[in-house]
Amino acid sequence: NAGVTQTPKFQVLKTGQSMTLQCAQDMNHNSMYWYRQDPGMGLRLIYYSASEGTTDKGEVPNGYNVSRLNKREFSLRLESAAPSQTSVYFCASSGQPNGDTQYFGPGTRLTVL
């Protein structure tokens, strides 16, 4: 059981480049989430998917798009990266949106130059 996996672990982009962060979970969870963590701060929700086929904006969605590819996979796309998107990105999943603990992936450290 790998839990929640994320790729890549590290990425450096130039301003204006695009990329997709991948997330997969093998716990048969319904809900998946993308958070970002900036230095000295807690995590903030970017987007979430309460169940397969649905996605919704979180607290800081600007500059991002998401795709819930299937029950296992939830990707985060940066269409035109900006230095303000330099952060550590965490994917999480939970069995149910309102009843279960969220388990986190190892994170992706992204630097935008």
Next chain:
Amino acid sequence: AQKITQTQPGMFVQEKEAVTLDCTYDTSDPSYGLFWYKQPSSGEMIFLIYQGSYDQQNATEGRYSLNFQKARKSANLVISASQLGDSAMYFCAMRQIYNQGGKLIFGQGTELSVKP
């Protein structure tokens, strides 16, 4: 608006002693959940303990216990018999039970250092 406040940016504790990490929260919802996560220097977020707003008893998980005082809106984490491996950032988080999607709201964290 919902908010989590952790007022201790950093704390030190001697190995084998107990330590309390403070967390206060603000919400108008009657149903919510409170979580503590540990983030070691390697960066991953590790779930430690959960307390539901209607739970009568304080949650415990091994050396971790949650001191839940609902009237004060506080959910402090108590770590007993600290170990060197407990050195990490600790985040308190809240989830509204009926909030669609189960979004977690995090505090800014407390950095705990355990001294040998």
